[in-house]
């Protein structure tokens with residue numbers, strides 16, 4: 285069926301607004317109802333994919349690579365499996381040593397990205413004929429299970445975003461995050477690295493996310509539009525975050541670069557003092573993702589350091605937070621949410637900010653220059 289904009293000015297805006305539904309669909313597909321007696325997670329993957337698993341290698345590009353970084357955080361922190369994330373274009377020519385009992389995951393929204401397919405094909409080939417424990421265990425995470433990726437790997441987690449038209453990925457990223465929550469929790473449940481109670485608590489938390497995104501969308505639409513007005517001529521942006529929200533800083537910067545052509549960098553907040561802080565002055569706004577949890581005070585203090593260099597500070601932080609509200613010049617408030625689940629929420633205002641800045645600049649939001657929806661050349 286033809287996909288329509290349904291009253292939205294651009295597909296990107298429509299797709300941003302589809303995210304609560306994408307999370308709901310993913311919850312229904314990946315998790316069994318609370319009252320069910322089966323395992324709470326249902327990805328339909330065979331048990332032998334997980335047997336004696338010692339490590340995980342993930343290959344991806346762009347936004348899918350950012351989702352993979354969050355996946356690594358979840359898998360390592362919840363399931364305790366050492367995980368590495370590679371740019372597919374790098375991995376292909378400098379792969380990690382062939383290790384035993386290793387799961388290789390390719391993450392590609394389109395299932396057609398040449399770099400990612402080539403990295404997976406290389407991995408498959410170099411493990412052929414080796415003794416069983418070295419054999420390739422390949423898993424794909426894709427929004428297009430019928431794609432080339434689907435033919436290359438035997439196992440797939442389908443992300444459930446529906447067709448995405450805008451070149452800048454938004455709802456497919458959220459869908460990839462949902463796949464990683466399910467995978468990390470599945471691994472944790474099977475390995476018993478988290479208790480049943482914690483598992484239930486995380487899944488219940490995920491079930492609240494759709495309405496939290498709805499609330500965020502409702503409150504942010506005007507705020508980001510207003511901010512976009514002020515930043516339409518800005519030349520550089522820095523996004524900072526730590527821990528599970530560091531990849532969101534990268535994603536916020538990538539969205540802005542792709543569609544507004546404004547130079548932007550995402551940085552782990554603690555690294556700013558090792559160089560990039562020299563860039564800061566009144567002309568360079570800093571967007572800080574500050575969510576209460578393991579790195580909250582650290583992010584706030586890194587943000588303060590930026591403010592001391594005259595940067596205008598924009599905070600993606602929970603509403604009604606006294607301390608944060610005071611240090612930030614502008615707030616993009618999100619609901620109070622567990623740090624572990626926060627990336628699905630914190631990415632939303634950053635998508636909207638990039639969208640509104642690009643729209644304000646009169647750019648072709650859905651079809652940015654020099655980019656294609658899937659990059660089928662290496």
Ligand code: AGP
Pocket residue numbers: 345346347348391392393394395396397400451452453454542655656657658659
């Ligand atoms: C996302 O906004 C980008 N257009 C781009 O980085 C994209 O994520 C990348 O090309 C990977 O695409 P894939 O997920 O289809 O493999």
